[in-house]
Amino acid sequence: MSLPRKVTLVDVGPRDGLQNEAQPVSTAVKIELIHRLQEAGLPSVQATAFVSPKWVPQMADNAEVMAGITRKPGVAYPVLVPNRKGLDAAMAAGAKEIVVFGAATEAFSKKNTNCTIAEGVARFSEVCDEALKNGIKVRGDISVCLGCPYEGEVSADAVAHVAREMAQIGCGQITICDTIGTGTAGKTRAAIEAVAKHIAIERLAIHMHDTYGQAIANIYAALECGITIFDSSVAGLGGCPYAKGATGNVATEDVLYLLDGLGIETGVDMKKLIAAGEFICGVLGRPTSSRAAKALAAKMAA
Numbered sequence: 244m245s246l247p248r249k250v251t252l253v254d255v256g257p258r259d260g261l262q263n264e265a266q267p268v269s270t271a272v273k274i275e276l277i278h279r280l281q282e283a284g285l286p287s288v289q290a291t292a293f294v295s296p297k298w299v300p301q302m303a304d305n306a307e308v309m310a311g312i313t314r315k316p317g318v319a320y321p322v323l324v325p326n327r328k329g330l331d332a333a334m335a336a337g338a339k340e341i342v343v344f345g346a347a348t349e350a351f352s353k354k355n356t357n358c359t360i361a362e363g364v365a366r367f368s369e370v371c372d373e374a375l376k377n378g379i380k381v382r383g384d385i386s387v388c389l390g391c392p393y394e395g396e397v398s399a400d401a402v403a404h405v406a407r408e409m410a411q412i413g414c415g416q417i418t419i420c421d422t423i424g425t426g427t428a429g430k431t432r433a434a435i436e437a438v439a440k441h442i443a444i445e446r447l448a449i450h451m452h453d454t455y456g457q458a459i460a461n462i463y464a465a466l467e468c469g470i471t472i473f474d475s476s477v478a479g480l481g482g483c484p485y486a487k488g489a490t491g492n493v494a495t496e497d498v499l500y501l502l503d504g505l506g507i508e509t510g511v512d513m514k515k516l517i518a519a520g521e522f523i524c525g526v527l528g529r530p531t532s533s534r535a536a537k538a539l540a541a542k543m544a545a
């Protein structure tokens with residue numbers, strides 16, 4: 244089985260990671276984290292979310308974060324957008340890439356965005372039309388593809404159904420997300436195969452949380468399927484406030500260790516990435532969740 248020679252890593256730490264922090268994180272720290280990640284070679288850093296501050300107060304400084312970033316040529320700074328209001332604010336802040344986010348189950352859609360799957364798709368359709376008219380790239384994330392905290396098992400057909408709708412309204416990329424990290428390699432493969440019947444594999448991305456420690460195995464299964472775009476979070480930060488029991492995203496350092504070991508090109512420098520993780524963990528006052536970062540930092544110190 245041949246694996247891709249090159250993949251794109253999207254660090255979602257500044258958004259998925261920091262949206263879930265109980266303690267306030269200053270705008271300056273968010274900006275410094277983004278700068279450190281881009282200096283480490285990440286080609287895409289999910290910067291913030293233009294969601295309702297009543298729902299996610301941690302992202303209320305979205306415009307300030309966007310204004311404070313010194314953009315590096317070639318780096319993308321996608322932001323989450325749930326509706327037209329979010330799109331308008333994101334465009335005013337200079338966003339060039341947005342992420343709309345739906346779900347594979349009705350219960351999660353309601354909890355996370357207060358609407359049904361179909362209502363969400365209708366909202367995103369308007370958002371996509373306007374974004375594309377303005378030259379903004381759109382990605383569609385689908386939550387709870389491999390298990391839902393409210394509905395349990397999720398079928399690959401349900402994932403494929405929402406993926407097709409997201410593609411039809413104009414999302415250039417579609418992300419299969421394991422929001423609560425219950426997925427296994429077999430489930431990952433089944434979801435990818437179901438979606439790939441309708442959407443070219445190059446347009447698919449994978450977003451894994453690591454609650455059950457399966458994310459690296461799932462990513463390997465996705466690589467075998469030909470996926471070339473992966474979300475991860477520096478130091479394994481992350482979690483969705485509307486997904487009970489879910490822990491952080493798979494750590495970028497762990498994914499990079501896997502990819503480096505396979506000789507797959509990413510452009511990311513491990514040492515600088517570990518330093519970015521140490522920076523944010525220092526601010527948060529807790530150790531990294533990345534096994535690779537822990538081991539490599541200990542080796543470097545020795």
Ligand code: HMG
Binds near residue numbers: 292296328420
């Ligand atoms: P709603 O309460 O139904 O909406 O929320 P509403 O239209 O009635 O608005 C309520 C208030 O929010 C109003 O303010 C609006 O103006 C304001 P008020 O009139 O009461 O003063 N509002 C906004 N303010 C700023 N920006 C906006 C915006 N929209 C409304 N864009 C809504 C519906 C979708 C807005 C809400 O449910 C929401 O913001 N949800 C986002 C939840 C969220 O951010 N979750 C975490 C991110 S998703 C995730 O983590 C999963 C992911 O990582 C993939 C995975 O792992 O699965 C991506």
Ligand code: MG
Binds near residue numbers: 420481482
């Ligand atoms: Mg997530």
